[in-house]
Amino acid sequence: MRKLVLISALFAFLALVSVTLFLWLKSKRNVDMSTPAISWKVLGELDLKTGIVPDEIEKHKNKFVRVAGFIVPLDDSASQVSEFLLVPYAQACIHLPPPPDNQMVFVQMKEPHDHIFQGRAVWVQGQLSAVKASHSYGSASYSMLGTGLDFVLEKDLDGLQ
Numbered sequence: 001m002r003k004l005v006l007i008s009a010l011f012a013f014l015a016l017v018s019v020t021l022f023l024w025l026k027s028k029r030n031v032d033m034s035t036p037a038i039s040w041k042v043l044g045e046l047d048l049k050t051g052i053v054p055d056e057i058e059k060h061k062n063k064f065v066r067v068a069g070f071i072v073p074l075d076d077s078a079s080q081v082s083e084f085l086l087v088p089y090a091q092a093c094i095h096l097p098p099p100p101d102n103q104m105v106f107v108q109m110k111e112p113h114d115h116i117f118q119g120r121a122v123w124v125q126g127q128l129s130a131v132k133a134s135h136s137y138g139s140a141s142y143s144m145l146g147t148g149l150d151f152v153l154e155k156d157l158d159g160l161q
Contacts, residue, residue, distance in 0.1 A: 030113075030125075030148045030149055030150040031066055031123040031124075031125040031148040031149070031150040032064075032066075032125060032148065033066075033123075033156075035064050035065060035066045035125055036060060036063075036065050036066070037065070037066050037067070037068070038056065038057070038060065038065045038066070038067050038128060040067075040069070040088040040103060042054055042056045042057065043057070043067070043102055043103060043105070043141075043142060044100075044102050044103055045102075046102040046130060046141050046142075048100065048101060048102055048141070051130075053130040057128065057130055057142075060128065061129070062127060063127070064125060064126065064127060064147070065125070065126075065127075065128050066123050066124065066125040066126075066148075067086060067105060067123070067124055067128065067144070068121060068122065068123050068124075068152050068156065069086040069087055069088055069105070069121065069122065069124070070086070070087050070088070070089060070090045070091075070092065070119070070120075070121060070122070071084045071085075071086065071117050071118065071122060072084055072085040072086075072087055072092065072137055073115065073118075074135055074137070079114065079115055080112040080113060080114060080115055081109070081112065081113055081114075081115045081117070081149075082108065082109045082111075082112040082113075083106075083107065083108050083109070084107050085104050085105065085106060085107070085135065085137055085138065085140060086104070086105040086107050086122075086124055086144070087099055087103065087104055087105075088103055090119060090121075092104075098137060098138030099138070101132070101138070101139045101140060101141040102141040102142075104138055104139070104140035104141070104142070105124070105128070105140055105142040105143070105144050106133035106135065106140040106142065106143045106144070107124055107126070107143075107144045107146045108143070108144070108145055108146065109126075109146040109147075109149065110126075110145060110146060110147050113149045117149065117151070120151055120152075121151070121152035122149055122150060122151060122152060123148070123149070123150045123151075123152055123156065124144060124146050124148070124149055125146065125147055125148035125149075125150075126144045126145050126146035126147045126148070127144065127145050127147075128142055128143075128144045129142065129143050129144070130142055131143040
């Protein structure tokens with residue numbers, strides 16, 4: 001009986017630590033949520049044959065925007081991420097054919113970030129441009145100089161559309 005109480009107390013403690021960590025991370029937003037969000041639907045409007053860039057992308061040329069997606073790391077560091085592909089769904093480019101070029105963003109972060117985002121939806125903030133980039137994981141129709149990286153919270157999920 002005593003063992004059961006100790007195990008229950010341990011699980012309660014771990015749950016409390018997890019919630020506390022989540023709330024702390026939530027309060028430390030590294031992305032300005034008032035920055036305009038660009039959806040994958042808009043990114044997908046880039047014509048792969050003609051290269052014509054959507055008006056919504058042209059409108060934000062040389063301005064800061066944010067895009068929600070999932071990280072496919074390109075650098076070898078397991079602890080930090082500075083270059084990656086941002087893709088619209090988890091596990092893209094890993095064991096499946098890559099998404100189309102207009103559904104990938106090549107991101108170079110201004111400063112490396114701790115790699116705590118693996119498998120989690122993220123917001124990336126930075127200057128987006130319709131400049132093609134190629135990597136062994138695939139080609140991206142967009143490039144971004146990233147200045148902020150943060151978890152997507154439940155209330156932010158509409159940014160993944």
